[in-house]
Amino acid sequence: MSVKITMVGTGYVGLVSGACFADLGHDVICVDKDERKIRMLLEGKMPIYEPGLDELVHRNVDAGRLRFSTDVAASVKDREAVFIAVGTPTENGSDRADLKYVYAAAGEIAQAANGFTVVVTKSTVPVGTNAQVFDISQKNVASGARIAVASNPEFLREGAAINDFLEPDRIVVGVEDDEAKAVMRRIYAPLLLHGNVPLLITGIQTAELIKYAANAFLAVKISFIDEMANLCEAVGGNVEEVARGIGLDKRIGPSFLNTGPGWGGSCFPKDTRALLATANDAGVPSRIVTSAVDANSARKIAMVDRIAKACGGELRGKRIAVLGLTFKGQTDDMRESTSLVVLPELLRRGARLTAYDPSNPHEAQHYLPEVQMVKTAEDAAEGADALVVLTDWMVFKTYDLKELSSVMASPNMIDLRNLFDEAEATAGGFVKYSSLGR
Ligand code: NAD
Secondary structure (H helix, E strand, O other), X not given: OOOXXXXXXXXXXXXXXXXXXXXXXXXXEEEOOOHHHHHHHHOOOOOOOXXXXXXXXXXXHHOOOEEEEOOHHHHOOOOOEEEEOOOOOXXXXXXXXXXXXXXXXXXXXXXXXXXXXXXXXXXXXXXXXXXHHHHHHHHHOOOOOEEEEEEOXXXXXXXXXXXXXXXXXXXXXXXXXXXXXXXHHHHHHHHHHHOOOOEEEEOHHHHHHHHHHHHHHHHHHHHHHHHHHHHHHHHOOOHHHHHHHHHOOOOOOOOOOOOOOOOOOOOHHHHHHHHHHHHHHOOOOOXXXXXXXXXXXXXXXXXXHHHHHHOOOOOOOOEEEEEOOOOOOOOOOOOOOOHHHHHHHHHHOOOEEEEEOOOOOOOHHHHOOOOEEOOOHHHHHOOOOEEEEOOOOXXXXXXXXXXXXXXXXXXXXXXXXXXXXXXXXXXXOOOEEXXXXX
């Protein structure tokens, strides 16, 4: 039986989850305070770039299962489950997660809810947050209504979000109330029915911790292979073969073993910081996660040194073309992208920059006012002394390298995603090519 669901927060997670819940047959309202986002959705336009989202949203809107609103109070009435999917950025002046949006949403939901409602936290939140959400709910809930809470962290990756949501490795639900547990089971029943998806019902604190532990572990895994790439360069070896050699070991697994210019994005930086803050507050600091965070910061600056070296040691006056600005390919998300460290440092050292990103992220110019943003990769390459591949956009692999190299002042590629190889680059007219760990 379908469940009446409201998503409070219609960003990357709220919109994708809401559209996927609707596709599973549930009745969904996605609500957001951001009028621009909701207006776009009502006009049939997507506020974010995510492969397959447009079609999914239209199909479910047409079927009457998915609606959009800016009115939180009206959208949480007569709903069985209200998900909180608002942002949890780092708090100003500390490493902790800023929970003001979560708590504000919890208060609004409680005041407007009627009947029995499960308030489900999908936002990534530190241990203890759901207990606070429960307290806020009890203080604000109208008489005659009842609210239970559940923690349901989300593991989708931008760029593969729909598939990740509909075919997850596991679903984690932290819930202690039996009626709420039954609602959560009904929500995920279609996924459990057709696939072999494990549903982990845990205590609330455990569910909260699983999300941070997962993200911190993945960040450590990337930083580890980045260090192995350095070692390969220093002593001889090919990091891709090392990654394959260790990844085939089932205890290690093949994913998150691609070396790169340092991890960034909307989750790993803020979630590792928040985990470290929680661990420090609890008096059990994590040396491993601390080291990964430090290694990652150093790596971004090391990438600038590498670009300088590939340009003959001096960046002053060099024209550098940058391909990719988002934190990874297949998304338009710029939050804490590695480009936001590497590009300002290149500028500081005197380089002139032209950049192209296939998603044309609308905040790029705001974050990087001194970078000339252009509409094609050829425009970026025109007259450049070096071409830096910074983001793993799949479309870059389809480019005709000859066209790019032929318009450059000096055909020199610094491939920080190992998207190409020496032979391809040489065949494509690049006289110099450098990559990571091979
Ligand atoms: P986002 O910034 O894209 O979306 C959050 C939305 O919430 C915004 O549109 C904002 O306007 C809205 N909002 C804030 N307060 C509101 C309120 N009171 N009522 C209605 N709307 C409100 O953020 P996101 O990337 O979707 O992330 C949301 C949460 O999910 C975060 O905790 C994040 O860590 C977690 N998460 C994100 C990803 C990801 O890949 N982006 C993956 C897993 C988990």
